[in-house]
Amino acid sequence: MKITGVFKDPKWLAWVLQDVGNSAFATTIMAVMFPLFYREVLGAGAPKQLVLAMWGYGTAMGMLMTALLAPALGAAADQRGLRKSLFMAFTALGVISSFAMGLLPRGGWILGLAVFVAGSLGFSFNNVFYDSFLPHIASDEDRSLLSSAGYALGxxxxxxxxxxNVLMAARYGEAGFRMSFVSVALWWAAATVPFWMFIQEPPRALGDSYGLFARPLKTLRELPGDPDVMWFLFAFWLYNDGIGTIMRMGVIYGSSIGIDQRTLLMSLVATQFIGIPLTMLWAKASDFVGDKRALMGTLAVYLLICLFVPFIRTPYHFWAMALAIGSVQGGAQALSRSLFSRIVPKDRSAELFGFYDLSSKFAGVLGPLAFGVISQMTGSFALGGPLLAGFFLFGMAMLLKVRA
Known part of the structure; x- marks a missing residue:
């Protein structure tokens, strides 16, 4: 399939547009503008070190809540035919939280952190159910390119x-930040309409019905009998810890070492645009070497980035790091999703993508938590980079055990 084929099938287009919609939350809110707004506006008058540490702890708490619930809700979605309903409900939570961020009072960092955690829950569960539709709408041969098209257009x-939004913030200051959060809500809501119209609920899973947590517990006991899924989830847990932590803590780290706001914002905008062609390039590479080998290539680049973090001193250094991240971030995410979709049974895709998200979110607990502790102990995030390098290294070692 060529990327133009995405625009010919309404189901594929609707699915890809959701990546376009929820990516606004990941970029404007999660990665770039809300961390700055939280630190400079919501945290005004509060001890900076406390505000930074609580950001790490609050993010970890949200990830832990998602991790505990994702497999159970995924199993319920498979068994009861609720995949689309739960997708829409959590999308609504993310949209409403984004809108609420524009209304937060100055100095209200505790309330702001709570709203951010709620929005992150909506975003995370949106992705659990969104990803689980992939094996139902695309054949094996189309999944790598469709998954990559989603990330590229996202x-x-x-x-x-x-x-x-960066231009609005530069022109209108605090009001521009607030308008940006409202724009994310409207953008995400609009992108969800085609999904609601064209994507149908997949068939319910056949077999015995279980309680909310009984089915995931049974699956956990059975995982050693499916070593490819088990080793992939362990590997994903480790290397995605690094990816997620870099995404969530990058702007906060840059700000803490004195990188000016303009450099932070513009370098991360550039990261988005360099990711478009390079995500598709990684998809093409997977056609020749396979999803697993291409994924290993992206993780090797991340490993080098982590080792570079303590040496960042100037805006040029930050630019180099941001562009390197942009060259592999979309590829790593798209290839992970595609590879996992190939090794899971279709009728249990929501449950197992719940474990995929569980693996992701337990990673999201450890990384930000470690950065919070490092910040309190040393007053700097710099030592977090070499720590994250270990997660990539061991994740790659476990990924070698997956038979692609």
């Missing part, structure tokens, strides 16, 4: 909106 959509 980079485009998220990048365009981020660029407009």
């Amino acid at each position: 980079y485009l959509g998220g990048g365009v909106l981020l660029m407009l």
